[in-house]
Amino acid sequence: MTVSDTIAAVSTPPGEGAIALIRVSGANAIEIADEIFRGKEEPSRFDSHVQHLGEIVGAEDQLIDQGVLSVHRAPGSYTGEDLVEISCHGGTLVSAKVLDACLRAGARAARPGEFTERAFLNGKMDLTQAEAVIDLIRARTDLALRSATEQLEGRLGNQIRKIRDELIALLAHINASIDFPEEGISPDEGETLCVRLDSIREAIAALLATADQGRVLREGVRVVIYGATNAGKSSLLNRLLGYDRVIVSDTHGTTRDTIEEAVNLQGVPIRLLDTAGLRASESEVESKGIARTEKSLQLADLRLHIADRNAPKPAHFNSRKLSEFNGQTNLPAVAAAEAGDSNEIVVLNKSDLPEDNDWKNFPALRISCLTGKGLPELQTEILACIRQQNLRPESAVAINTRHRDCLRRALEFCDRAGAAMGEALSPEYIAVDLDQALRALGEVIGIVDVEQILDSVFSQFCIGK
């Protein structure tokens, strides 16, 4: 990987805006600025981080736009290299022309994420911090934003480094006993080593346990609305969403597919799913829809089981078996609900209408999607369930899928090393496993030089970041 060439990109999103920002980074950035900028003095004479007004010119000194240029000298810039930022008027054509002028003057068009990649390669941030930049850009809730900010500040990286340091010390100890076999590892020492390895394993496991919270922060809590046809599932989705997203009608079986929308519930990101209503159906399409309902329920973090209180209680509320509706299926989720798990909230809708005798004293939350009554209580209940399942990320360190894979491998190798220690195998065996664990941990923060990891991380960025 070469970091010698100078890159340039428009860092603001395409389209019309008040201003656009063009960034140039690399050894020739300031030279390029000199070539395309006409102001009171040349950019190469600017103080670092100070903005100057001037004219941006293209080929043959043709005026492109008036703009503001600042020079950020290495190593005190975002990328750690000489970096130039040019703000111009935000038209698509203007920013394209400014970029073109930079390219003519010797820069190369940057790939997505290349500025952040350089920041990483120049030691300005570790890989978890670089990933936090993507999370920050994509954050849609306050919580997700806070988590990304703390990761950007290096909290996750620091924890990984701490575990790594302990592992390195342990490995050094074991390597010493390989180099000086006559000294060996005494039983006493063996025991301390085991204790130290155990505490490392615990620390890795604790980070792994935040994977669910990380998924929630990045993707949202999966909440699935299900129940008999015509109960008001689609009406509830529309209500929670705040607009009429899904078709609502009094025809049974209106919704035949699963429909997903993102909702922000007091800062908690939610993926809300409306599903095809449950009933015995002859129609192939509807049966397929019900099969999808079942699939969604298996992946749900939380289920909202909704029924029409104005109608008799559907049979599956008693038998809790979907088989009565669909021939052969038997919902595991329904069975779980019977066992009294907390992942399900039973909701009786249409509380504006009289209640059917079947529901007398039935313990459930009563709402009306028509009048909005009971909806605040339902939202509170949803949030309480999420908190109870520990899905609400209060602690801001939360790992992503890539981190999880690395940490799982690290833990596996630590477990193997632990087993080898327990069996008093020769220290070489232990050292091999610990070394692998060390590598896996290093991958999280990008210490191991594995180019494909870098490619997969930085290709998710937008250009100019």
Ligand SMILES: Nc1nc2c(ncn2[C@@H]2O[C@H](COP(=O)(O)OP(=O)(O)OP(=O)(O)O)[C@@H](O)[C@H]2O)c(=O)[nH]1
């Ligand atoms: N009176 C009253 N009617 C409601 C209420 N909520 C929904 N409805 C009506 O009930 C009917 C069914 O609502 P939907 O939201 O389409 O029900 P669904 O569960 O999505 O039905 P399917 O998609 O067929 O499974 C519609 O005519 C709604 O207007 C309510 O709280 N009170």
Ligand SMILES: [Mg+2]
């Ligand atoms: Mg519906």
